[in-house]
Amino acid sequence: MTEENHFTRRRFLQFSGLGLAGAASGAKATSALQDSSQDGGMPPAFAKLLREASLPRAKGARVVVVGGGWSGLTVAKYLKRHNPAFDVLLIDKHPSFVSFPLSNSWLADQIHLDFLSHSFFDAADNHGYHFLEATVLGCDRDARKVYTDVGYIAYDYLVLAPGIDYDYARIGVDDPEQQELLFQHYPGGFVTASELLTIKHKIQSFKGGTFLLNVPNGDYRCTAAPYERACMIAAVFKKRRVRGKVLLLDMNTGIKIKKNGFHRAFDELYKDYIEYLPSSEISGVNLDSKTLSTAFDEYAFDDAIIYPPIRASRLIEETGIANPKSPQQAANTDPFRYHVVGDEHVYVTGDSRGQPFSKGGHTAHSEGRYVAEVIAGHALGKEVAWRSPQTMCFSSVEIDPLQAMSIITYYTYNKQTKLFDFDRTHMIEDWDLQGGQASLAWAEGMFRDLFYR
Ligand SMILES: Cc1cc2nc3c(=O)[nH]c(=O)nc-3n(C[C@H](O)[C@H](O)[C@H](O)COP(=O)(O)OP(=O)(O)OC[C@H]3O[C@@H](n4cnc5c(N)ncnc54)[C@H](O)[C@@H]3O)c2cc1C
CATH class of the missing domain: 3.50.50.60 (FAD/NAD(P)-binding domain)
Structure with missing residues (x-):
C-alpha cells in the first residue's frame, strides 16, 4: 500500500471520528479501518460509511464520475456515447445543477433562475447513466474504491471533476x-x-x-x-x-x-x-x-x-494526487491523457486539472468530450489522438437589452518550452445586442447538450 492510500484511509477514519487514536500511525489507522469494517461497537451512522453503497449491480465496467459540474456532466454523457456498455455513475453533493456561466446576467435581472437551474436526474435519465447525491470523502486507488458518505463504491475507472476551493x-x-x-x-x-x-x-x-x-x-x-x-x-x-x-x-x-x-x-x-x-x-x-x-x-x-x-478542490489533495509543484495543488496528471501519473484508471478534468487551460465551463465541456473518448479508448486498447480544448467566453457589459463581448481560443503545446500556449484566438471587444443574444443561445445549447435529449 502506498503512503497516499494510508493518508486517504487515515483522513477517512478522522472524518468518521474513529481514527483519532490511530491517526498518528498510518499502519494503525489501516488496521483500525479493517477492524471497524466489522462494525463492532461503531455508531450506525459511521458504520454506514464503511459499507458498500446500496446501488444497482453494475451491468458493465463501472465508471464513477465525481462532480456534476460542466466537466463531470460532459464526461458522464460522452462516456455512454463512446461506450454504451459502461455503467456510468455521476456523483454530486448537491441535489441539482445551477450554472455559473450567465449567472452575472441573472444578477442583473436579464434572465430567470429557471434558465440556469437543471436536474441531475433529467441528465442521467436522458443520457443513460445513474446519478447519486452523495459527498465523496476519498478513495483507495489500490482497491479501486471511492468512499462517500453513503458507503463505498467499487470502480473500474474514476474521473474526479470536483472543481475548485477558495x-x-x-x-x-x-x-x-x-x-x-x-x-x-x-x-x-x-x-x-x-x-x-x-x-x-x-x-x-x-x-x-x-x-x-x-x-x-x-x-x-x-x-x-x-x-x-x-x-x-x-x-x-x-x-x-x-x-x-x-x-x-x-x-x-x-x-x-x-x-x-x-x-x-x-x-x-x-x-x-x-x-x-x-x-x-x-x-x-x-x-x-x-x-x-x-x-x-x-x-x-x-x-x-x-x-x-x-x-x-481539496479533494484532489486529500486523495493524495495533488502535484507538489503546483501552486494551486492541482492534480498530477498526464498533460495529454488526463490520467493520474502512474494510474490509467483515475482521471482528473475540469477546473481541478493540472494543465493551465482557462478555467471555464466551455473549456471543461470540450475537454470532457475528449477525455470520455480517451477512457473509452483505453478500455478497448485504442489510442485517441490529443486535441486541444476550446475556450469560449461571453462577457455582458450592458443591460436592457443584454449586450456582450466574446472570446474564443484553443491551445497548442510548445515542445521546446514544454508549455501550452494560446492558439487561434479571436476576440470581439465591441459589445452589442448580437453578442448578448449569442451568449444566451450558447448557454441554451450547452444545457440542451448536458441535460436533454
Ligand atoms: C460568475 C461566473 C461566470 C462564469 N462565466 C463563464 C462563461 O461565460 N463561460 C465559461 O465557459 N465559463 C464560465 N465560468 C466558469 C465555469 O463556471 C467553470 O469553469 C466551470 O463550472 C468548471 O466546471 P467544473 O465541472 O470543473 O467545476 P464545477 O462546475 O464547480 O463542478 C464541480 C462539482 O463537483 C461537486 N463536488 C465537489 N466536491 C465534491 C465531493 N467531494 N463530492 C461530491 N461532489 C463534489 C460540486 O458540487 C460541483 O457540482 C463562470 C464562472 C463563474 C463563477
Whole structure:
C-alpha cells in the first residue's frame, strides 16, 4: 500500500471520528479501518460509511464520475456515447445543477433562475447513466474504491471533476473561523450556487455607499467574470439610481482579458459607478470594521463580494494526487491523457486539472468530450489522438437589452518550452445586442447538450 492510500484511509477514519487514536500511525489507522469494517461497537451512522453503497449491480465496467459540474456532466454523457456498455455513475453533493456561466446576467435581472437551474436526474435519465447525491470523502486507488458518505463504491475507472476551493490564506485570512465568517458574509460567488443567492440579495438591498469587489491573482475561475460582474452590478445601480459606487480592486497589474472592451465599458457606461484600481494586492480583511487592506491602503466598504485566489478542490489533495509543484495543488496528471501519473484508471478534468487551460465551463465541456473518448479508448486498447480544448467566453457589459463581448481560443503545446500556449484566438471587444443574444443561445445549447435529449 502506498503512503497516499494510508493518508486517504487515515483522513477517512478522522472524518468518521474513529481514527483519532490511530491517526498518528498510518499502519494503525489501516488496521483500525479493517477492524471497524466489522462494525463492532461503531455508531450506525459511521458504520454506514464503511459499507458498500446500496446501488444497482453494475451491468458493465463501472465508471464513477465525481462532480456534476460542466466537466463531470460532459464526461458522464460522452462516456455512454463512446461506450454504451459502461455503467456510468455521476456523483454530486448537491441535489441539482445551477450554472455559473450567465449567472452575472441573472444578477442583473436579464434572465430567470429557471434558465440556469437543471436536474441531475433529467441528465442521467436522458443520457443513460445513474446519478447519486452523495459527498465523496476519498478513495483507495489500490482497491479501486471511492468512499462517500453513503458507503463505498467499487470502480473500474474514476474521473474526479470536483472543481475548485477558495484559498483565503492568500489574502491574509488564515484563521478558519474568520474564513468561515468571510465566506458567509461576503461570498465570492465562484464556488457554490447558494453564494449567488446571497449576492443577488446584497445587490437588490444595497442602499448606497461603497460596494467592494475584487479580482484575484493567479489562475482563477473565469478570467473575465469579475470584470463582467462589476459591469452588471453597476448597471443595476445605475438603473435604480442607487447613490453608490462599485469599487473594483484588481490584485493584478491590469485587466486580464478583453482589456480594451472593459476599460471602455468602465469609462463610457459606468464612469460614475465603477472605480477600478489595479495592483491592489489584498493583505487582510477586517470584518468588524468592514475594511480591506492592501500593501499601501485601507478601503472601507458598506457591502462586498470577496473573491479570494483559488486552489484545486481539496479533494484532489486529500486523495493524495495533488502535484507538489503546483501552486494551486492541482492534480498530477498526464498533460495529454488526463490520467493520474502512474494510474490509467483515475482521471482528473475540469477546473481541478493540472494543465493551465482557462478555467471555464466551455473549456471543461470540450475537454470532457475528449477525455470520455480517451477512457473509452483505453478500455478497448485504442489510442485517441490529443486535441486541444476550446475556450469560449461571453462577457455582458450592458443591460436592457443584454449586450456582450466574446472570446474564443484553443491551445497548442510548445515542445521546446514544454508549455501550452494560446492558439487561434479571436476576440470581439465591441459589445452589442448580437453578442448578448449569442451568449444566451450558447448557454441554451450547452444545457440542451448536458441535460436533454
Ligand atoms: C460568475 C461566473 C461566470 C462564469 N462565466 C463563464 C462563461 O461565460 N463561460 C465559461 O465557459 N465559463 C464560465 N465560468 C466558469 C465555469 O463556471 C467553470 O469553469 C466551470 O463550472 C468548471 O466546471 P467544473 O465541472 O470543473 O467545476 P464545477 O462546475 O464547480 O463542478 C464541480 C462539482 O463537483 C461537486 N463536488 C465537489 N466536491 C465534491 C465531493 N467531494 N463530492 C461530491 N461532489 C463534489 C460540486 O458540487 C460541483 O457540482 C463562470 C464562472 C463563474 C463563477
